[in-house]
Structure formats: structure tokens, C-alpha cells
Amino acid sequence: MWSPFKRKISGPELTFLPSGKKVTVLPGTSVLEAATLHKVDLNHSCDGNLACSSCHIYVHAGAExxxxxxxxxxxxxxAAEDVLPNSRLGCQLKVYENMTVEIPPSS
Ligand code: FES
Structure with a gap:
């Protein structure tokens, strides 16, 4: 029997490190939206309004x-801690292709 709740979405795969959790998202979903939807802990003090840096992440693959x-x-x-060249804010980074991100301990 068909059910909208059993339907698998097709889209890019987003991998969260260090847990290794992999989720499939609709193209254009932000990393923060995906984390929230799939119960991955990622701080977001300003709820994605670009007014903090608590959603700081590192992008290991797929940034291009x-x-x-x-x-x-x-x-x-x-304003984020331990910023590296691959640092991004999870609420601003949208996923269009497979991507791997790391959530640092401070986030
Ligand atoms: S949640 Fe505040 S900038 Fe991303």
C-alpha cells in the first residue's frame, strides 16, 4: 500500500561527522535544517538568522x-572558535550535491 510516509526522497546525501550519520535531503536544504530534521545536535542560537556563529561547521567534501x-x-x-579555511555556518550552507560536514565540539 502506498504511503507518503514510506516514500524515500531522492537527493544529495549529507554525512555528519564525527557521528557518521548519513541523511538524504532535498536539494537546497541547509545543513542546519537537515540537522534539525534528523535530530543531529547542531547549535543554532539565532535560529538561522545569521546573527551568531553557534552553527559553525567544517566542510570536508562537497564544498565545490x-x-x-x-x-x-x-x-x-x-566570531567562531577555531575557524579554518573549510569553515562555514550550517544555517547558510545549502546542500545540492553529496556533502560531508563535521560538527566541532564548540557547535
Ligand atoms: S544559527 Fe546563528 S548564524 Fe547560524
């Missing part, structure tokens, strides 16, 4: 398919 960070995102990242 994403839009580069905006100037406002870069400014907010300056």
Missing part, C-alpha cells in the same frame, strides 16, 4: 557544489 559564503557569513565566522 555550494555557493561561497556571503560577506555577512564571513563576518559572523570571525
Amino acid at each position: 557544489s555550494a555557493m561561497p559564503p556571503s560577506g555577512d557569513e564571513d563576518e559572523m565566522l570571525d
Whole structure:
């Protein structure tokens, strides 16, 4: 019997480290939206309004398919701990292709 709840969505696979949890998302879903939907702990003090840096993540694979960070995102990242060249804010990063992200202990 057909059920909308059993229907598998097709889309990019997002892997969260360090847990290794893999989820399938609709293209254009933000990392924060995916984390919230799939019960992955990712801080989001401003609820995705680009007013904090608590959703700081590292992108290990798939960054080339994403839009580069905006100037406002870069400014907010300056306030995050342990920023690296692959740092992004989870609420701003949208997933269009398979991607692997790491949630640092501070997030
Ligand atoms: S949740 Fe505040 S900037 Fe992402």
C-alpha cells in the first residue's frame, strides 16, 4: 500500500561527522535544517538568522557544489572558535550535491 510516509526522497546525501550519520535531503536544504530534521545536535542560537556563529561547521567534501559564503557569513565566522579555511555556518550552507560536514565540539 502506498504511503507518503514510506516514500524515500531522492537527493544529495549529507554525512555528519564525527557521528557518521548519513541523511538524504532535498536539494537546497541547509545543513542546519537537515540537522534539525534528523535530530543531529547542531547549535543554532539565532535560529538561522545569521546573527551568531553557534552553527559553525567544517566542510570536508562537497564544498565545490555550494555557493561561497556571503560577506555577512564571513563576518559572523570571525566570531567562531577555531575557524579554518573549510569553515562555514550550517544555517547558510545549502546542500545540492553529496556533502560531508563535521560538527566541532564548540557547535
Ligand atoms: S544559527 Fe546563528 S548564524 Fe547560524
